[in-house]
Amino acid sequence: MAVDPVPFLLISGPPGVGKTTVGWEIFDQVVDEGHRAALVDPDLIGVCWPAQRTTPTNERLKARNLEAMWRNYRDAGARCLIAAGEIENRDRFAAYVDAIPGAVPTLCRLTARHDELRRRIVTRGRERGEEIEKLYERAVYLSRALAENDVTNFWVETDDRGIADVAKLVRARAGGWPATLL
Template sequence: MLVLSGTVGVGKTSVGRAISYLLSQRQVPHALIDLDWFETFWTQRKDLEQNEETLHRNISAVWQNYRDAGAERLVFCRIVEANAVLDRLTDAVPGARPIVVWLAAPTDQVLARIRSREAEDPSWFMETSVQVAERVVPEDIADHVIHVGERTPTQIAEEALRLTGWGELR
């Protein structure tokens, strides 16, 4: 399991899609899951732990479906702030060994990306991005840190695949 992490707005989803495309070109059976696709639900429950549990049950079920269909690898996009999150992911994807790649970019670059993509009200995304950047030391969590700079998602994806050893998969 390759886990793409980083603060809000750094490009996890774009790089994940590029990795999926590259793996498809190399005919590597895989699945791409972005946590954002699973956390867009609302209930009357206010218990964040129960909501987190629901997310992980959903991830587990979807991964099993992908696995049954032939996926051998998983690319997962999610902010990972602590090793406990990795433990939950490993529980949701039995047998997986997560390789965490943290995507890093200067705060002003990330905030500009957020402003360009969140037309309605970018304030929550911007505040959360800054908070994550202040609270997380990527080297404490990640196996690899990639500074995205002005590179394209495909260029970053190629580096991520090379760093994780997935670059030579056929």
């Protein structure tokens, strides 16, 4: 049975860079243009404790949940998918792509200066005290690791740009996503 192609935009980057916010903006833009889209945050669909010993960040669970959610989204009419989360390596990227039959993946990495990441982490108000420092340290580590082991199609700097501008730039660098893939 033939499977229709699924434009699948994955937005990656360190904590505080704006992945979820940009994902929502892209979702709003494509829906406003008349596309039937879905949005998912892999980190949120993997929140389960205890974590599996072999995958402490619950990557297998996230991929299975993504697969199940896509089936439901597709049945509800979605024809393209946006995922905003930390995609640290080729294995994680492949697991997410494999979860979506017919996926035509585009992986974008968002970047920001370290001082800007700290500012965003503090101002979003979710973390407190030591949690802020731990998350900031993870953001710096992940910024460097993603740059060194880049598996993305392209990256977009978010410093000094508004959310709508970042979203438009991501879509433009992805070839007008999703219109050119539908």
